[in-house]
Amino acid sequence: MNTPSSRRARASLPVRVTLIAAAVVMIVIAALAVVNLIAANQYNQATQSLTENIKASQSQTPDLDKLGTQQQQTDAQFQDAASAGALLLPQLREAIAHNSAVSERLTKRISKKIKAAQDPQDSSAGTQDESSQNSTGKQKSGGSLTEEQRRKVEELLQQNTQSTTPESNTESSKGSTADQDSDSSSAQTKPW
Incomplete structure (x- = not known):
């Protein structure tokens, strides 16, 4: 029989609100931890791939097409790792940004090597023309040539x-x- 004296005491309203708020905070912290762990894992994989690509690019005869494809995948991995943005820890965010910049420079260097290998005579003239166009700011639209x-x-x-x-x-x-x-x-x- 349920008598008034045998009822369980219920926690007061402020205690229940505090417990719910603590549970929500713990869920948010757990979610942030999961996001950072996933980003750190992607960062580690991308960094390993970047290291391998750097070693391969320094070899005597690198396969530029394969290396270019791998490097594009590495850039995408860094972008995925950085996609959480403000949710990442500051140290992880800085590390991702630094290695991403290194990866982009390697990608540009590989692209230049591929273009130079495809058209060796025009690559040096093309770079000179491109730099002179960029410095003067006199590019024509539609791919037409300037008088010079x-x-x-x-x-x-x-x-x-x-x-x-x-x-x-x-x-x-x-x-x-x-x-x-x-x-x-x-x-x-x-x-x-």
Whole structure:
């Protein structure tokens, strides 16, 4: 029989509110811990991949296409690790940002090597044209050439046709051999 004296005492309202608030805080802390553990795991995997890619890029004959693909995956791993943003611990956030920057620089370097390997003669001229365009700020839209670029292309074409035709003048042949020497040295420039 339930008599009034045998009823269990219930906690007061402030105690119940405090317990609920403590439970919510513990759930939030647990969720943050899980987010940080997942981000730390992704960061560790991406860092290991970055280390392997750096070693592979420093080898004598790296497979640039494979390395470029792996490096893009590594960049994506760093982006995934950093996706939690403000929920990450400050030390973890800084480490991810630092290694992500290193990874992006390696990706750019590999991309430049791939472009240089695909078109070795135009890569040095392309970089010079690109840097001059960026410094002057006179890029044309639609991929059309500026007057200065057209003039350079015409000069290169004239030099190319002159070097392929036999010349009887010894002075001009000396000049063309000097041009060929400079062309061959630029073609043999190693990307590293």
